Amino acid sequence: MIHSICTFLSATLVALVFSLSGSISFGADEGIEALKRLPIQDAGRVKPFDTFARETLQLVYGRITYKPIPKADYGSETSGGAKPDTRPRPALEIVMTWFLAPQFWDEQPIIELKLAALKKALNLEVTRDRFAPRELFGNDRLGLVFQELAAYRETKEKLNPYYQAAARLESQMGVYQAVKNASILRVVPPRPAENKPENKTENKPEAEVVDPLKPVEPERWRSVSELEGPLKDQFGTIAKAFIRALPGAAAAGDADGGVPSLLTAVQQFQDSARTENPALYPDGKDIGIEVHYEELHPFRLAWILYVLSAIAIGIAWTRDGKSNGKYFVRAAWVLALVAFLIHTYGFSLRVYLTGRPPVSNMYETVIWVSWGTMLFAFFFEWKQKSYFVLLSGAIVATFCNIVADSVPHVLDASLQPLEPVLRSTLWLTVHVLTITISYSAFFLAWMLGNLGLGFVIKGDRANSSRIEELTVSIYRCLQVGVVLLAAGTILGGVWADYSWGRFWGWDPKETWALIALLGYVALLHARLSGWVKNIGMLAGAVVAFSLVIMAWYGVNFVLGAGLHSYGFGAGGVEYVSAFILINMAFVGYAYAMNRARNVAA
Numbered sequence: 001m002i003h004s005i006c007t008f009l010s011a012t013l014v015a016l017v018f019s020l021s022g023s024i025s026f027g028a029d030e031g032i033e034a035l036k037r038l039p040i041q042d043a044g045r046v047k048p049f050d051t052f053a054r055e056t057l058q059l060v061y062g063r064i065t066y067k068p069i070p071k072a073d074y075g076s077e078t079s080g081g082a083k084p085d086t087r088p089r090p091a092l093e094i095v096m097t098w099f100l101a102p103q104f105w106d107e108q109p110i111i112e113l114k115l116a117a118l119k120k121a122l123n124l125e126v127t128r129d130r131f132a133p134r135e136l137f138g139n140d141r142l143g144l145v146f147q148e149l150a151a152y153r154e155t156k157e158k159l160n161p162y163y164q165a166a167a168r169l170e171s172q173m174g175v176y177q178a179v180k181n182a183s184i185l186r187v188v189p190p191r192p193a194e195n196k197p198e199n200k201t202e203n204k205p206e207a208e209v210v211d212p213l214k215p216v217e218p219e220r221w222r223s224v225s226e227l228e229g230p231l232k233d234q235f236g237t238i239a240k241a242f243i244r245a246l247p248g249a250a251a252a253g254d255a256d257g258g259v260p261s262l263l264t265a266v267q268q269f270q271d272s273a274r275t276e277n278p279a280l281y282p283d284g285k286d287i288g289i290e291v292h293y294e295e296l297h298p299f300r301l302a303w304i305l306y307v308l309s310a311i312a313i314g315i316a317w318t319r320d321g322k323s324n325g326k327y328f329v330r331a332a333w334v335l336a337l338v339a340f341l342i343h344t345y346g347f348s349l350r351v352y353l354t355g356r357p358p359v360s361n362m363y364e365t366v367i368w369v370s371w372g373t374m375l376f377a378f379f380f381e382w383k384q385k386s387y388f389v390l391l392s393g394a395i396v397a398t399f400c401n402i403v404a405d406s407v408p409h410v411l412d413a414s415l416q417p418l419e420p421v422l423r424s425t426l427w428l429t430v431h432v433l434t435i436t437i438s439y440s441a442f443f444l445a446w447m448l449g450n451l452g453l454g455f456v457i458k459g460d461r462a463n464s465s466r467i468e469e470l471t472v473s474i475y476r477c478l479q480v481g482v483v484l485l486a487a488g489t490i491l492g493g494v495w496a497d498y499s500w501g502r503f504w505g506w507d508p509k510e511t512w513a514l515i516a517l518l519g520y521v522a523l524l525h526a527r528l529s530g531w532v533k534n535i536g537m538l539a540g541a542v543v544a545f546s547l548v549i550m551a552w553y554g555v556n557f558v559l560g561a562g563l564h565s566y567g568f569g570a571g572g573v574e575y576v577s578a579f580i581l582i583n584m585a586f587v588g589y590a591y592a593m594n595r596a597r598n599v600a601a
Contacts (some may be wrong), residue, residue: 031262033246035238035289036092038266039273041186041221044417046280050092051294056179056416057091060172062112062409066094069109095179099224102180106134111172115165121145133176135307136169140357146170158559164570168409179302186221186466188231188273191279203524204319219280231276234269240264290353290415296445298346303401305339306374310394317387330386336394343397348372354415359432363404363411368433370400372440374559376480380444380473388466389473392447400443410557410571427495435488435513441481442520442541445474450583453590462534462594471534474541475527478520485517512551519547520591535594539587544579 036050043055054064065088098105109130119126122141136142149166152159158165178184181518220533224235241262261266274281309332316328350358358364378395380386404411418428452460452470460467492510493503504510523540526532532540550558558573 017069021559029239029245031266032092034266035242036262036291037284038187038270039282039287042184042219048291050291053091053095054094056175058174059409060112061110064091064554065089096242096396098176099182104123107132108128111136111176113169115161117162118165118169136173140141161572182224183215185224187224187235188222188227189277190219190222191276222269231272233271238262238265238269284354289349293349293353298342299401300405301345302339302343303398303405305335305342306394306398306401307337309339310391310398312395313387313391317391332390336374336390342369343374348417356418357433359436360418361412361416363413365436366400366404366411368436369439371399371445372437373397373444376444376477377440380476384473386469386473388448388451388470392451393444396443396447405565407572417441427498431491431495434491436485438481438484438488439548439552440546441477445541446476447480448477449538450586451544452538456535456538456590458596469532471537474537478524478541482517482520482524484515485520489513489517508555512555516547516551519544535591542583542587549576549580581595
């Protein structure tokens, strides 16, 4: 425990609790900036302390910032009856104090639990979404729930929502406990001598077979709870300096003038940690870039600009033919291009930090598909000079980026090491990038189809200029998407032969990719042969996209079966299902309106 490292904490614990209940504001303090960049090993890689804190608070609390809940009798706990500051606090401040003041945090409602069925099983208040660690650790039904979870895992079946929530709760409580005892805070690399294999000859196999699919475990760093000697004292100094930076620490009677600034304490600790193993300790450049990436949040900034672009193009469309309409068109282009550049910059940072294309999980593919949609929108807008394509691209990009930004429990935005089967960067690039960017073309066609059906409901005929224009755009998008999807599917077969020893095996992911390809090929052939007219093309672009959703999301998050297990996830099924049903109802309504109008004519 960190308390054995730093006896100074006992003298300032009361001040710390008051500070957490009042106001903590470090601003641009250099010491906090240095603490953010303190390297820590977690989840198979070395990352900044700030990233670790964000991911930890996101898991346990459900957000990357903490907002205190004021108590009714708070006035009696603060000097002068002052009201507490309930502004959101950065994750770094909160996670750092979990192991400095565990008694305080054990009583705070910081563990998120939303599933009503699990709350009922634990006999908790269904109306609450967050609970104090002491409530949960002392719950007499918790052990039984975790036993049931372990038994269900042994069946190898996909976890249902109840057990998914139980598994998340298990992880939340485990991580919180590990932060409290500092066993998860691995901040010092092992010495080179600790990495050398023991010189044993007894029962040593002549040749060890290396499994290419077995994860390569990095050298385990030492945690704060394992530190000894000067390193232990230096980390204790960081803790002291951190507490000295809290408002109210001086009021607690701190007279320890020998404690250096937080910046100095962090630098001294890093210098000592680096000498333990300079080859493993990062130089700080990549750590700083990752902190910049997390603080910039480029994809959120991009979707805000995409929204403004869509608004500008919408205004330009309504003012078509008027003198000032062209200025809104230019504004829409500028906003979309700036958003696209920021979008690209965010991708570039992820590629640099991970050393691979950013398409290894659902979050990254959603961001990538929205980027590809804008790329195609720019091209077709430039070729066809139509407001509708750029508007549709901006709407899709906004939708995708908002979804990726709003559901962290479903779409994990953290930078994670690649699964072993994905570690062929060449195949990851040529197959996954190709097949997922085909979804971009289909997504753009989907939005164009919905836009066209909206015009049909409004009263446009099948042969109107707008419907003709949209139909041509959809047809071109589908042509591009089919070529890319076919190429990606074939390249996936080549990769499968390389990785698994067979080109095709009717794996669910492979099967649904083929189904989506055949569905769009059938739509193109029906259009070419004249079986599908303009309205049918609009509806087909919308309906066929459900095949992409199944291949892209459904196989991984609904079926959860097959060899592509590295892409499996959980959550969001009810929202995706509602999205598809509403869209199908919209198509049916538009088709019925058009048919009724034709009959009346």
